[in-house]
Every structure is written in structure tokens, then in C-alpha cells.
Amino acid sequence: MDTIKIAIYGKGGIGKSTTVANLAVAFAEQGLKVMQIGCDPKADSTIYLHQGQPIPSVLDLIRNKGNDFALNDMVTEGYNGVLCVEAGGPTPGQGCAGRGIIAALDKLAEKGAYEQYKPQVILYDVLGDVVCGGFAMPMRDGHADWIFIVTSGENMAIHAAANIATAVQNFQSRGYAKLGGLIVNRRNVAREMEKVEELAEDIHSRIVGVLPHSPLIQEAEEQKATLMEAFPKSDMADCYRQLAGQILAVCREE
Amino acid sequence: MNQASRLLSTYTADVSGVCSALYELGGLTVMHDASGCNSTYNTHDEPRWYDRPSMVYISALKEIDAIFGGDDKLIRDIVETARQLQPRFIAIAGSPIPMLIGTDFSAVAGVIEQQTGIPTLGLATNGMHDYLSGISMALCALARRFCHTPVATVGSHQPSVNILGATPLDFSITGNIEALCQAFQSNGYEINSCWAMNSDLDQLANASAAQINVVVSSSGLALAQWLKAQYGTPYFVGIPWGKQGAEAYFHALKQTLTSGQDGCFYTGIASQSSGKQVLIIGEAVNASSVKAALLLQKGWGNIQVACPFVENTSLLDAQDIALQDEKQLRQLMEQADVVIADPLYRRFRKNDKAQIFVDWPHEAYSGRIYRQQIPVLVCEHFDLWQKGWLKVK
Ligand SMILES: Nc1ncnc2c1ncn2[C@@H]1O[C@H](COP(=O)(O)OP(=O)(O)OP(=O)(O)O)[C@@H](O)[C@H]1O
Ligand code: SF4
Ligand SMILES: [Mg+2]
Numbered sequence: 001m002d003t004i005k006i007a008i009y010g011k012g013g014i015g016k017s018t019t020v021a022n023l024a025v026a027f028a029e030q031g032l033k034v035m036q037i038g039c040d041p042k043a044d045s046t047i048y049l050h051q052g053q054p055i056p057s058v059l060d061l062i063r064n065k066g067n068d069f070a071l072n073d074m075v076t077e078g079y080n081g082v083l084c085v086e087a088g089g090p091t092p093g094q095g096c097a098g099r100g101i102i103a104a105l106d107k108l109a110e111k112g113a114y115e116q117y118k119p120q121v122i123l124y125d126v127l128g129d130v131v132c133g134g135f136a137m138p139m140r141d142g143h144a145d146w147i148f149i150v151t152s153g154e155n156m157a158i159h160a161a162a163n164i165a166t167a168v169q170n171f172q173s174r175g176y177a178k179l180g181g182l183i184v185n186r187r188n189v190a191r192e193m194e195k196v197e198e199l200a201e202d203i204h205s206r207i208v209g210v211l212p213h214s215p216l217i218q219e220a221e222e223q224k225a226t227l228m229e230a231f232p233k234s235d236m237a238d239c240y241r242q243l244a245g246q247i248l249a250v251c252r253e254e
Numbered sequence: 255m256n257q258a259s260r261l262l263s264t265y266t267a268d269v270s271g272v273c274s275a276l277y278e279l280g281g282l283t284v285m286h287d288a289s290g291c292n293s294t295y296n297t298h299d300e301p302r303w304y305d306r307p308s309m310v311y312i313s314a315l316k317e318i319d320a321i322f323g324g325d326d327k328l329i330r331d332i333v334e335t336a337r338q339l340q341p342r343f344i345a346i347a348g349s350p351i352p353m354l355i356g357t358d359f360s361a362v363a364g365v366i367e368q369q370t371g372i373p374t375l376g377l378a379t380n381g382m383h384d385y386l387s388g389i390s391m392a393l394c395a396l397a398r399r400f401c402h403t404p405v406a407t408v409g410s411h412q413p414s415v416n417i418l419g420a421t422p423l424d425f426s427i428t429g430n431i432e433a434l435c436q437a438f439q440s441n442g443y444e445i446n447s448c449w450a451m452n453s454d455l456d457q458l459a460n461a462s463a464a465q466i467n468v469v470v471s472s473s474g475l476a477l478a479q480w481l482k483a484q485y486g487t488p489y490f491v492g493i494p495w496g497k498q499g500a501e502a503y504f505h506a507l508k509q510t511l512t513s514g515q516d517g518c519f520y521t522g523i524a525s526q527s528s529g530k531q532v533l534i535i536g537e538a539v540n541a542s543s544v545k546a547a548l549l550l551q552k553g554w555g556n557i558q559v560a561c562p563f564v565e566n567t568s569l570l571d572a573q574d575i576a577l578q579d580e581k582q583l584r585q586l587m588e589q590a591d592v593v594i595a596d597p598l599y600r601r602f603r604k605n606d607k608a609q610i611f612v613d614w615p616h617e618a619y620s621g622r623i624y625r626q627q628i629p630v631l632v633c634e635h636f637d638l639w640q641k642g643w644l645k646v647k
Contacts, residue, residue: 063318094323096355103321 003114004251007039007124007138007177010150011160015185017045018217018226019150019240020125021082024049025228026237026244027121028080035075035119036082037108039138040127041089041097049078052224057088058104071111079229083117097127098134105137129160130167139168139177146180146251148208151199153184153192158199165203180250181208183243188213208250209243212236259580261601265562266423266618267291268379270299271388271473272347273310274421276396277302279455282309282341284332286357287349289314291381298621299385301427309341320351329365336370342455343399344374345392353380373399385423385618386537386566389473393418393449397477400459401484413465413511414446416481418489419474421451423618424537426628433632434470437494441504449477466490466511472538472566482516491539491569492519496547496636520546521571529555533586535562535577535595536616538569544594544614545574547636560586592643596620597627612643 010016017038024036038045043057055076061069078084087104089097108114114122124138138144147168151161161182168179184196184207193210200207220230228237269291276283277300285291292312296303300310313328328346336344344366348359363376375395379388415438420431431451438445446464447457461467467478467489478489490510494500503519510517520542532548534541534557541559548554559574560583561567567576577583580602587593587602594612596619603611615624629639 059318059321063322090322094325094355095319095321096323097321099317099355100321103317 003118003120003122004146004248005122005124005144005177006146006148006180006247006251007126007144008148008150008183009126009130009164010183011157012128014150014152014157014160015211016150017047017125019183019185019211019243020123021046021049021226022228022237022240023244023247024082024121024123025080025226026240027248028082029228029241030244032120033118034082034121034123035113035117036078036084036123036125037105037138038084038086038125039101039105039135040087040125041092041100042127043086043088045125046076046078046082046084046086048221048224048226048229049082049084050076055084055086057086058107059088059100062103062107071113071116074108074111075113075117079226083119085113096134098132098137101126101134102137105143109142130164136167136171136176139171141175144177146247147177148180148183148247150183150185151196152187153189153195154187157187158195161199162203165205169203179203179205180247181206183208184210186211186213208246209239211239211243257579262580262583263598263619266294266299266385267381268383268385268388268391269347269349269381270295271385271390271421271423272345272377272379272392274299274385274423275389275392275450275473276345277308277310278306278450278452279396279458280309280342281345281455282311282332282336282339282343283345283347284311284313284328285347285349286313286328286352286359287315287381288351291349299423299618301422301617301622301625309339311335315349315351320355323355323357325357325362329362329369332366333369336366336372341372343396344370344372345377345395346374347377347379347388347392349379349381353378353382375399384563384565386471386473386563389419389421389423389471390476393474393477394480396450396455396458397461397480400455401461401481402459404460404462404485412442412444414444414463416446416461416464416467416487417448417474418467418469418477418481419471419539420448421471421473424471424473424540424616425451426615426617426625428625428628429630430628430632433630433635434493437500437632438468441500441507449474461485462487466507468492468507469539469569471540472563472569474539475569486514488514488516490517490519492546493540493543493631494519494633495543495631496550496640497634498550499543499547499636500633502546502550518569519543523549525549525557525573526555529553530591531589532557532592532594533560533590534558534614535560535583535593535599536614537561537563537618538567538574541594542569542571542574544631544636547631558586597624610643 089100151157214236220227359376363374367374462485469491494503596616
């Protein structure tokens with residue numbers, strides 16, 4: 001089976017990292033080798049996969065050690081064998097985070113991460129909007145093949161999702177990743193599903209899954225774990241499992 | 255494709271202009287860049303590099319520094335170096351990478367100054383403007399920082415001048431600035447300071463003591479305007495090229511001195527539409543002064559200046575031209591009977607043996623390649639140079 005490479009985009013704070021980490025566990029439960037790569041200077045994408053303990057980011061390693069570090073310094077095995085990587089980046093207001101994502105992903109490839117670990121699913125969790133070239137890196141050739149956008153029915157989230165979809169569309173001639181669909185992470189606002197359906201139509205895409213708003217997410221975070229680890233038997237856990245199945249189906253369609 | 259240069263080279267950039275302007279003043283100058291600016295500067299733009307030491311450094315910005323901002327490292331390195339070298343001042347000049355990541359040079363300079371107690375200038379060059387704007391930026395920053403109100407001086411009754419905008423990038427090191435200072439002296443002026451060749455920082459700091467400021471390249475204009483606003487000193491634009499030129503020049507300079515009204519050597523010396531067509535390519539003040547020197551002789555009437563710096567044209571005469579692209583230059587060169595320009599422009603010579611091409615090498619364009627041929631043009635030196643023209647084709 002070819003590696004399934006997925007990038008998750010969406011408005012800041014919409015629930016990308018939460019969704020990606022829970023999906024990672026859901027894929028791992030199916031026996032798949034999963035690698036989750038946080039593409040965000042906050043370096044918090046995988047945090048609940050390793051008990052809230054920070055791991056060294058790729059850019060911190062480059063900054064402190066030059067090239068003098070090993071592949072496994074960048075890759076930490078987390079819950080259920082999920083391989084966790086954080087690109088890292090500058091403190092807010094300084095430097096160039098976009099260039100950082102590019103440098104981190106290049107370093108990962110250069111050190112042979114994909115060949116050594118042979119992940120079957122790679123998940124890129126990408127910060128906020130595609131503001132510049134660096135944040136489009138995960139959708140370039142050689143990285144993700146599919147993009148899923150997390151949105152709620154909130155206007156700002158829909159607006160951001162539409163922007164990201166336009167960026168993906170613009171890159172089609174370059175052979176970048178394709179838009180796989182929308183993931184609705186519900187906030188229970190008025191006409192939520194209707195609005196997201198309209199969006200899907202506007203951007204010629206589809207909704208691949210709906211996640212309810214669940215207080216268990218915060219409870220799991222209190223335990224420094226993903227919901228999939230803390231409440232594996234919950235309905236919400238099944239929602240993530242179902243979403244994982246739908247995403248795999250989309251990616252395997254072609 | 256009009257904007258593309260297929261044959262033309264580029265002039266030196268703003269970063270080198272900063273370094274060149276500050277070279278002789280005992281400061282520590284740091285280019286914030288990977289290393290490219292450094293080698294361009296010391297191999298091509300700085301003729302004094304091998305004979306005269308100066309504290310010009312590169313920050314050696316790496317990709318990872320650009321990603322993280324790298325300000326801390328830059329500050330740490332400069333502070334450490336400055337503590338060892340104890341320069342009179344520190345200047346930090348930017349390049350394309352810091353521009354893209356928005357490095358705040360004045361803030362960085364402020365932190366360094368706090369830590370070292372040494373006056374620090376943050377100069378937000380980006381490597382994309384011409385050297386003249388870099389020189390201008392550096393000279394103005396120096397003036398704002400160091401110029402003080404005049405201290406009463408006893409002594410000479412001769413008027414004194416500041417020469418503004420003198421760097422090897424425009425005047426090389428072949429003797430022009432020395433001859434220029436001599437010409438002022440033999441015409442009854444004292445040199446108060448020269449910004450910035452052959453003067454030290456204390457002389458520059460005392461610029462307010464002069465009665466008149468002389469702008470010898472467009473890089474000196476902003477400084478002249480600043481000195482005028484601060485101290486009321488009038489300024490005069492131009493260079494006394496040629497024997498007749500120098501006579502007219504010092505006559506007009508005296509008028510500015512007595513009237514207190516700013517003046518310009520070459521405006522008002524009009525070109526005619528008849529006679530041989532002459533095209534002069536170069537920096538506005540320099541090329542216009544060559545034009546004036548020729549117009550003041552018999553037999554030269556139809557002369558046009560083409561200035562390759564679209565950003566520095568405020569000192570061009572109305573009939574003269576700011577060059578936009580190669581196509582325009584090609585057309586101008588087609589029409590000319592005589593072209594006076596850096597030898598690199600020979601590539602555009604029309605295939606007509608009758609056209610005279612006078613090599614006038616410009617350090618900021620062809621660097622050291624033709625340095626030996628760079629003529630001294632002050633007063634009668636110009637006329638000697640001119641005698642050689644008919645021999646060259
Ligand atoms: N389905 C959900 N139900 C309840 N809370 C949720 C849900 N999804 C996410 N959250 C909460 O929303 C908050 C933001 O989530 P998360 O950090 O995953 O967003 P993000 O899109 O990755 O943010 P950023 O853009 O800052 O990286 C978290 O506190 C998380 O607990
Ligand atoms: S917009 Fe992107 S490329 Fe530009 S500085 Fe910011 S992160 Fe870097
Ligand atoms: Mg996140």
C-alpha cells in the first residue's frame with residue numbers, strides 16, 4: 001500500500017491538532033504505522049500523544065546542534081506507536097516561521113525519516129491560514145497528497161476554509177495536493193450544517209465527516225491525553241474512528 | 255521584457271554604499287547578511303580594502319538565524335566584537351533576507367547601544383536600492399548622531415566648505431577628491447570636512463562650522479538639506495570639472511555664499527539642439543558637471559545626460575533623462591555621435607566607426623576592472639583628458 005499523506009488545514013483554534021491527534025490514534029488502532037508532523041511554531045500538535053511532555057522540535061535541534069543529531073532525536077514514539085514530530089519555529093514576532101516549516105520538512109526527508117520509519121499514514125497538522133509559501137510546503141509535491149480542511153459553522157472558520165480551498169485550487173497546475181474534503185468540528189452555532197454544506201458546494205468539495213462538540217475532549221486534556229486514549233469507549237471516540245475510515249476511503253478512491 | 259537587462263550590468267547596492275561612506279571613520283560596520291554582500295563589497299566595491307584597514311564585518315546570517323529571527327545572536331556577536339575593538343560607533347546595514355523577515359534595525363541598534371554605550375546606527379538597507387541611497391542614509395544617520403552646534407573658532411577669515419557625497423564609488427582613489435580639495439583651497443576656501451573621504455569623525459561632527467556645503471553626488475543632497483535645516487547653511491550642487499567649468503563654478507559658488515541662496519553649477523547652462531550629439535551616462539551630479547564643463551567650451555552644444563538611477567534623479571536638469579531600461583538606452587546610444595560612459599556600456603555602441611566612445615570608468619559600475627583609466631577631471635585635468643578623446647574610438 002502506498003503511504004497515505006494528508007495535510008490538515010483550517011482556521012486557527014478550530015480544532016486541527018485535536019482532530020489530527022485523535023485521528024492518528026484511530027489509524028494506529030487499525031494497525032497502521034502513523035507519523036504525525038506538527039507544522040506550527042507552537043510545537044503543540046502531538047503533545048497529548050506523549051502525556052503533555054514537550055519533545056525537541058526539528059528546528060530546535062538544528063539551531064542547537066547544526067546537523068549533529070540523529071533521526072530518532074526528531075521522532076518520538078507516542079501513544080499507540082504514533083510517531084510524533086514537531087517542526088517548531090521562532091517565538092512569535094520574530095524570524096520566519098514559513099521558512100522554518102520548509103527547513104524542518106527538508107531536514108526530516110534528508111535524514112531519511114520516511115524510508116527509515118516507513119509510515120503508512122503521514123498527517124501534517126498545519127498552522128492557521130496559508131499565509132505564505134512556507135505554509136504551503138506540506139501540500140507541495142513529495143509531501144501531502146490530500147488536504148482536509150477543518151471548519152465549524154462559524155463565519156470566520158468558513159471564510160478561512162474558503163481561502164485555503166482557493167489556495168489549493170491555485171496550486172493544481174503545479175501538481176500539489178488535492179482537496180479531499182471538509183471535516184466539520186461542530187461548535188453548535190445556528191444553521192451550522194447548512195452553512196458548511198453551502199461552503200462545500202461553493203468550493204466543489206464535500207463533507208467527509210462531522211465531529212460533535214464534546215466536553216470529553218477537555219477532560220482528556222486534563223489527563224494530558226487524547227480522547228482516544230482517555231475515553232476509548234466513548235461515542236466521540238467512535239466518531240473519530242468513523243472519520244478515519246471515511247478519510248481512508250477518500251484517499252483510496254483514486 | 256522591457257525591464258530585463260540583457261547586456262547591462264548592475265550598479266553597486268545600498269549596503270556597499272553604507273560601508274563605503276563609513277569606511278574611514280573608525281566605526282564598526284556590520285552587514286547583516288549570509289556572506290554575499292561581504293565578498294561583493296570587498297572584492298568589487300572597496301578599493302581601499304587592501305591598503306587601509308577598516309572594521310567592516312558580516313554577520314554571517316544562516317538559514318536557521320533567518321527562521322528564528324537571529325536578533326539575539328546578531329546583538330551578542332556585535333556587542334562582543336565592539337567590546338574588543340572599541341569602535342567610535344557601530345553601524346548595522348541590512349540585506350534582502352532581513353528585509354523579508356522584517357528585522358527592526360533601529361530597535362536592534364538601540365539594544366546594542368544600551369549594552370555597549372557606543373553610539374549605534376541601524377540602517378535598514380535591503381540590497382535592492384542603489385549605492386547612492388545607502389551612502390545618503392549612512393551620512394544622514396552620522397550627521398543626526400554626531401553633528402553638534404558650532405563652537406566659536408578663532409583663526410582664518412577664509413570661508414570654509416563641507417564636501418558632501420564623496421566616496422570611491424563615484425570618485426575612485428585616483429586623485430579626484432584630493433584635486434578637488436586643492437581646487438577649493440586655491441580658490442580661497444578652507445575644507446572644513448569631506449563626507450566621507452580623507453576626513454575623520456571629529457571633522458564631520460564639526461560640519462556646522464562651515465559657511466557652505468557642496469554636494470558632489472546625489473548621495474550628498476539629503477545631508478545638505480539636513481544641515482541647512484539644522485544650521486541654515488546654504489548648499490551648492492556640482493563639481494568644478496574643466497578649466498572653464500571651474501571658473502564658472504567658483505563664480506557661482508561665491509554667489510551662493512554671499513546670497514545664502516542654494517545654487518547649482520550646471521542648471522542654467524543650457525544645451526543647444528545643434529552640433530554633435532553627446533550622451534553622458536553617469537550619476538546625476540557628476541555627469542551633469544561633465545556636461546557643463548563641455549558646454550562652457552566652444553563647439554559643444556547638444557549634450558544630454560542619461561542617469562541610470564531612477565531613484566536619484568532630483569538633481570538632473572529637465573532636458574536630461576532617467577534611464578528606465580535597456581531599450582531606451584539603445585535608442586539614445588544610436589543617436590549619439592559621442593558617448594561618454596563606463597566602458598561596460600561599449601556593448602551598446604552602434605556599429606558605426608564614426609561614433610566616438612569615451613571611456614569614463616565608474617567604480618560603482620565596473621569596479622576595479624578599469625580603475626587605472628579613471629581620469630582626474632578637476633579643473634584643467636579635464637581638458638587634458640579631453641585631448642585624449644580623439645585618439646580613442
Ligand atoms: N470537537 C471538540 N469538542 C470540544 N472541544 C474541542 C473539539 N475540538 C477541539 N476542541 C478544543 O478546541 C481547542 C482548540 O483546539 P486545537 O488546539 O486542536 O485547535 P487548532 O486548530 O490546532 O489550533 P491552532 O490553530 O492554534 O493550532 C482546544 O482546547 C480543544 O480542546
Ligand atoms: S510571511 Fe511567511 S515567509 Fe514571510 S516572514 Fe512570515 S513566515 Fe516568513
Ligand atoms: Mg494546532
